[in-house]
Amino acid sequence: MTSRKTAIGLCAVAGLVLGAVANGAQQSSTTFTLAQAQAGAAEYAENCAGCHGDNLAGKTNGPSLKGAAFMKAWGERGTKELYQYISTAMPPGNPGSLSPDTSADIVAYVLAYNSAKPGNLRFEAGSDIKVSAIATGATPALLPQPASGQPMSGRRSKPISRHGLTVAGTVEKYVPVTEAMLTHPPDGDWLMFRRNYQGWSHSPLRQIETSNVHELQLAWSWTMSQGGANEATPIVHDGIIFLGNTGNVVQALDAKTGELIWENRIGPDATVAYYGNRSLALYGDKVFIASSDAHLYALDARTGKIVWKVEIAPAPKGETGGVIVVRGKVLVGMMGCDNYSTVNCHISAYDADTGKRDWIFYTTALEGTPGGDTWNGLPNRQRAGTDTWIAGTYDPELNTTYWGVAQAKPWMRASRKTGDAAVLYSGSTLALDPDTGKLKWYFQHVPGESLDLDTVYERVLIDEGAQKTLFTIGKDGILWKLDRESGKFLAEEQTVFQNVFSKVDPETGSVTYRDDILTQKTGEWIASCPGPEGGHNWQATSYDAPDDLLIIPLSQSCVLMNGQEPDMGLGGGGISATEKFYFMPGTHRNMGKLAAYRAADMKQIWSFQQSAPFLTAVLTTDGGLAFVGDFDRHFKAVAVKTGKILWQTRLGNTVQGYPVSFSINGRQYIAVTTGLGGGSPEEKPTDLLRDVHRPSTGQELYVFALPETH
Amino acid sequence: MVRPRLCIRAVAAVLAVCFGSALAADTSFTTELDPVAHTPAERADVMGTGKLTAELAGDRLSVSGTFSGLPSPATGAQLRMGLAMGVPGPVIGELSATQSTEGSISGSITLSSRQIAALVKGAIYVQLNSARAPEGNLWGWLQSAAGDQ
Numbered sequence: 001m002t003s004r005k006t007a008i009g010l011c012a013v014a015g016l017v018l019g020a021v022a023n024g025a026q027q028s029s030t031t032f033t034l035a036q037a038q039a040g041a042a043e044y045a046e047n048c049a050g051c052h053g054d055n056l057a058g059k060t061n062g063p064s065l066k067g068a069a070f071m072k073a074w075g076e077r078g079t080k081e082l083y084q085y086i087s088t089a090m091p092p093g094n095p096g097s098l099s100p101d102t103s104a105d106i107v108a109y110v111l112a113y114n115s116a117k118p119g120n121l122r123f124e125a126g127s128d129i130k131v132s133a134i135a136t137g138a139t140p141a142l143l144p145q146p147a148s149g150q151p152m153s154g155r156r157s158k159p160i161s162r163h164g165l166t167v168a169g170t171v172e173k174y175v176p177v178t179e180a181m182l183t184h185p186p187d188g189d190w191l192m193f194r195r196n197y198q199g200w201s202h203s204p205l206r207q208i209e210t211s212n213v214h215e216l217q218l219a220w221s222w223t224m225s226q227g228g229a230n231e232a233t234p235i236v237h238d239g240i241i242f243l244g245n246t247g248n249v250v251q252a253l254d255a256k257t258g259e260l261i262w263e264n265r266i267g268p269d270a271t272v273a274y275y276g277n278r279s280l281a282l283y284g285d286k287v288f289i290a291s292s293d294a295h296l297y298a299l300d301a302r303t304g305k306i307v308w309k310v311e312i313a314p315a316p317k318g319e320t321g322g323v324i325v326v327r328g329k330v331l332v333g334m335m336g337c338d339n340y341s342t343v344n345c346h347i348s349a350y351d352a353d354t355g356k357r358d359w360i361f362y363t364t365a366l367e368g369t370p371g372g373d374t375w376n377g378l379p380n381r382q383r384a385g386t387d388t389w390i391a392g393t394y395d396p397e398l399n400t401t402y403w404g405v406a407q408a409k410p411w412m413r414a415s416r417k418t419g420d421a422a423v424l425y426s427g428s429t430l431a432l433d434p435d436t437g438k439l440k441w442y443f444q445h446v447p448g449e450s451l452d453l454d455t456v457y458e459r460v461l462i463d464e465g466a467q468k469t470l471f472t473i474g475k476d477g478i479l480w481k482l483d484r485e486s487g488k489f490l491a492e493e494q495t496v497f498q499n500v501f502s503k504v505d506p507e508t509g510s511v512t513y514r515d516d517i518l519t520q521k522t523g524e525w526i527a528s529c530p531g532p533e534g535g536h537n538w539q540a541t542s543y544d545a546p547d548d549l550l551i552i553p554l555s556q557s558c559v560l561m562n563g564q565e566p567d568m569g570l571g572g573g574g575i576s577a578t579e580k581f582y583f584m585p586g587t588h589r590n591m592g593k594l595a596a597y598r599a600a601d602m603k604q605i606w607s608f609q610q611s612a613p614f615l616t617a618v619l620t621t622d623g624g625l626a627f628v629g630d631f632d633r634h635f636k637a638v639a640v641k642t643g644k645i646l647w648q649t650r651l652g653n654t655v656q657g658y659p660v661s662f663s664i665n666g667r668q669y670i671a672v673t674t675g676l677g678g679g680s681p682e683e684k685p686t687d688l689l690r691d692v693h694r695p696s697t698g699q700e701l702y703v704f705a706l707p708e709t710h
Numbered sequence: 711m712v713r714p715r716l717c718i719r720a721v722a723a724v725l726a727v728c729f730g731s732a733l734a735a736d737t738s739f740t741t742e743l744d745p746v747a748h749t750p751a752e753r754a755d756v757m758g759t760g761k762l763t764a765e766l767a768g769d770r771l772s773v774s775g776t777f778s779g780l781p782s783p784a785t786g787a788q789l790r791m792g793l794a795m796g797v798p799g800p801v802i803g804e805l806s807a808t809q810s811t812e813g814s815i816s817g818s819i820t821l822s823s824r825q826i827a828a829l830v831k832g833a834i835y836v837q838l839n840s841a842r843a844p845e846g847n848l849w850g851w852l853q854s855a856a857g858d859q
Contacts, residue, residue, distance in 0.1 A: 081751060089750025499794040516793060527747075529796040558796050560747040580747035585796045585832070585851040588742060687750050690757070 031079065031116060031134050032108035032123035040109025043102050047091050050228075050275060054316065056113055057339050057567065058574025065110050069564040071137035072523065073578050080128035083107050087125070095686055097696050100125055111135050161247065167263035171240050171252055171302045177282045182325065183396050188663035190236040193279035193322045194540065195660070198461040199393035201542040202620045203661035207668035208706055209623030213637045213647045215706050219669060220258035222701040225249045228270025228292070229682075230675025230699040231538065233279040233322065233658035235287075241662075241671070242301070243701060244277035246270040248291040250299060255671075256664045258703065262304035268293055276677065278538070278658065279322030279391060281330065283352050290319040290332045296350055298330075308355035313343055322391040326401055326434040328352050333388025337364075338409045340573040345386045347403055347430075349437060359437030363388055363405045363425050370439075371424035376417065384416075384573040385409030386426050390538060393459045394434065395468065398485060401434045402459040402470060410576030411452040412563030414520045422447035427455045429472060429480075431487060441487035445472075445480060446511055450520065451500060451561055452532040452575070452680075455480075458540040460550065462599050471543075471550060471599065476500055477535030479552070479597060480509065493602040495536070495595055496554050497584055499529045522563045529584055531559030533591075533613070533680040540617035540658065542626060544640050548600055551626045551640065553614035554593040556584040557684045581687050591685055592630055594618075596643060606643035612692065613685050616672060619659040629655020629672055631685045632692050635702070653698030654682070670704045736830050739764040741850030743777055743838060747798070755842040757781050762815060762836055764852050766829065769821050773805055773836060778812035782842035787815045791825060795832035795851045807838055830854075 045054070051062030058064035063073065074082060087103035089095050098106070104123045112118060114135035121127075177191055185191050187204045194201045208216060224230060228246030235242040240261070241253040248266040253259065266289070270276070275292040282288075286307060287299040294317040298307040312319060318336035325331070329349040337345035344364040350357050363386040365371030367379065375383050385408040392403035408426040410416045416423075427446040432439060445455040455474030461484060462469050470484035477496040482489060489509035503512040520526050539553040559579045566576040583589050592614050595607035612632035619627040620640055629635040635655045636648040657673035676682070676699065685692065743760030745753070762775030773789065787807040792799030803819030815838065821829065828834050832853050840847040 085749065085751035088753070095750060497795070499796045502794075514793060514797070516797075525747075525798075527792070527797040558747070560798070578749075580749055580752075582747040582849075583744040585741075585744075585835075586853055589744060687748075687753060688745075690753075 031121075031127065031129060032104070032111060032118055033120065034118040036105050036108035036123055037112040037118055040105035040107070043105050044109050047098060047102070048106060051091070053339065053574070055571055056110070057571045058576065062575070063564070063578055064567065064574050064576065066113050066139060067137045067567045069566055069574075069576055070110075070114055071132060071135070072564045075132035075137070076130065078128045078130055079107060079111070079123070080126060082110070082131065083123075083125055083127070089687070113139060115140055161265060161267065161269045163265050163267040165262070165304055166265050167260055168303070169252070169260070169262040171261055173238075174240075174285065174302045175238055176285045177237060179327065182283070189238070190234065190660040190662050191282050192235070192324060193233055193281070193391050193658070194393065194458065197394040197396060199458050199540070200460065200545070201540060201617055201658070202544055204622045205661050205663055205668045206622040207663070208621065208625065208670065210625060210639055210646055212706060213623070213625055216637070216647055216670070216704050217707060219703045219705040221703065222253060222258050224673065224699040224701055225270065226697050226699055227677070229276035229320070229677030230673055231276045231278050231657050231678060232673045232675070234660050234671045234673070234701060235280045235282055236660060236662040236671075237282055239664045242280050242282065242287050244280045244289055246276045246677070246699070248277065248289065250280065250287060250289055250304065252301075252304060255662060255669065255703070264299060264304040264306070266291060266297060275318060275320055276675070277322065278320055281323045281325050283325035283330070286352065288323050288325065288330050288352070290321075290323050292318050292320065294318050294334065294336065296323070296330060296332055296355065298352070298355060310350060310355040310357065312348060313346070317343065321389040324391050324394060324401070325352060326394050329358055329434060331392065331401060331434065333391065333403065335387035335389040337385055337387050338574050340382050340384055340568070340570050342381055342570070344380060344383060345388065347388055347432070347437070349434065361430075361432055361437040361439065363430070365424040374422040374424045376419050376421040378417065381570060382568065382573065383408070388456065390457050393461055395461055395484065398468065399434065400431050400440055400484070402461070402484065403430045403432065404428070404456040404459060404472060405430060406454040406456040407449045407452055409573050410563065410566050411450070412520060412522070412526070412561065412577055413448055413450040414522045415563040415566055415576040416573070418448065420448055420518065423449075427474070429459060429470065429482060429487070431484065443482055443487045443489065445474060445478070445509070446476065450513070450517055451526065451528040452577070453500065453528070453530070453535070457536060457538060460541055460543050462543060464600060469599070471541070473536040473541065473552060475530060475532060475534040475536060477530050477554060478504065479550070479602060481602060491602050493597065495552060495597070496530055496556055496593060497586060498535070499527065520563065522565050525560040525562050525580070527558065527560055529558035530555065531557055531561075531579070531581070531680070531684070533557045533684040537681045539614055539681065542618035542620040543599070544620040544626070546622065547640055548598050549596045549605060549640060550599055551594065551596045551618045551620060553616070553618055553628060554595055555613040555681065556587045556591050556593055556609075557688060558582050558584050581684050583688060591688065594628060594638070594643065596640070608643050611689060613681065615654050615656040615681055617658040619661060619670070621661055627659045627670055627672070629659065631689070633674070633694070635672055651702055652700055653695055667705055667708070671701060673699070673701050675699045736854040736856065737766045738855035739766070739829070739852040740855045741836065741852050743836070743848035743850040746837065746843070746846035746849045755781055756847050758848050760815070760838065760848055760850070762850060762852070763855070766826070769826065770818055771821050771829065772818040774814070774816045776812070776814050777807070777838055777848060780811040780840050780847055782840045783810050784808060784813065784847070785839045785841055785844060787817070787836060787838045789819050790835050790837050791828050792833050792835065795853070797833065799833070805836065
């Protein structure tokens, strides 16, 4: 469903809701008008539904705004505070951008959805009445249509995006990508998410190196789609950049000149704050994209035309994590599993030629399957979460693909009613056979995870002599080393301060939660350092093999988290929690940290801290450089061996995405995107770093190179 | 002059036995004051900054420091203890604070052995309350001055 259709649908729902409200429920003539709430429905769809769900039930990073959960969080608070929250803190990534009228309309809509009755007076910024005095939390049953053509107050009209192949063109002399190329990438290419199957994010190029990086200059830039969360990886093959924009817009650009060759605006358009595309994939003569509405597309790499399209999962599921191609199969994860549903989260594989689904592996252990008894007896439809929102890696020799699995939903065990159950395969590393989808082994890093501290991120594959290892790091900031043949725990290292675990067994890796986390109840504030920003988040590690260094972007902030009672029906669940943010003690308000760990012994070799967190993955090169960008618009090159900053420039907005390096005719380039939108990595510094000011737009691709005289 | 030094040495000796020699030197503590945990809507009420030091002499902890930049006048300050650094907890003693948007914090509080142990592991913090943030405006966890290079 497009966002326009969603908006129309929500307007209809809103009208029905409001009609029912007018016929009963709470009486009030002092809160808001029917017209405000009707306008608020469309404003909600435009600005809020991406995070809180079309039906206000809540999704990742967006709590429920209806029913018991909403009344628990807001019932005893005033409408003025609700207005202030929306007008100052929403939407994430661009807080304060809603006009006063828009904020008021959204308040009216949320109140109406919870059975508050409209009256004769408009809701204004200063209107203050206790929410529970006018709303019950019940969703009205009878729902009339709203007046058609109703204007939306205080909001400029938004152009309707045209979908389809909007720019026709042809990539001349395209060379199909082979399995051999994916296994041994050509030096000048960046063919997949983390460049190689092992997830190193390392380029063998060395024209740009420590002694000349200060000469780096902009070669060209390209304005990308606005809206959504721009966290892209430019995919590069033979001098062509294949670029995934928000709104599922795919473009082919001449990587030397920045000239657009073709563009396919697949859609649906991006909703505010969340859902971008972390990576496309190339194989044969096709470009693959998993769209934000959970469809997998194969485009003709030469022309951008759709070759085939399949559904990964029905709405409202989605996908942002990118895809990888292994032995002729396109492997894709899934997200949007926040709410109780008859469809559980899974990883699936599709024939690259035809789109035919080959296999499916449920990342939620279902009733009657191995691990299915780890959900405290909950039925399948209440086994939410376990999303896979970062594409996996692959070991060709072992023919095994490795994926991280996110936390269960709701976030807190008290909310999701799972007690001390492990809730497999949340918080796990999975080793799967890419031919069949069969599970070879799993390692659950945090059984029964309870604070939105995912361990879903990159799995980096490193051979240490004969031993084949796997490294990963999650939001809790623990760097893990596993034997990737057996899944056996090898070692762990704490990279930032944490107070969540009272003990991590150095022999087994078994974690013990702090006592109050284990005994939590809904309605209690529980402290978590790090909080959901991480530790570590989607900004991926790079492995620099020449120095055996893992260079890891880290963040430092904490939260108090308050679990709520979820709606246990279909569509319920969600995150069911509210948060308060604070600086991590002892960090001098430095939210950003970059650290290098030697893989062999997991010793920290260097680190430095700064106010702004890093919002890009790390790219290392054989030039001895590590490139990384931050929330405060700086893009930096540091020396791999020392961490010394050798070059930096300031871009138009937050440097966000996955930087890459490529070459054309012997000239090396560095490409990186800027972007807004996203979850905790954007939300927490937006609140805590009060001196950082960012434009409200500015999603771009920047390409740097040395002067042509080199 | 002799008695306090002896007392400090005695405490240090006890700490050395209880927590190891590395911790025995932890009689000087410091912290910076940061905004307390807040929602974005509460953010405007919890701004400000500050810096504190604390000295443990025997079982007596003396705290002093300054704060500034509060959005509303301070109403009081407290010593509190949580389960770990970064975990809020109950009040264990009252401190005095200038009733203004900037000023000083000071006070001395006798700690139990359990509280001294909590201090050594970083679980004791100072919280400054203000008119618009009566449940907390700034806070800071006391950490060994030796470790805060």
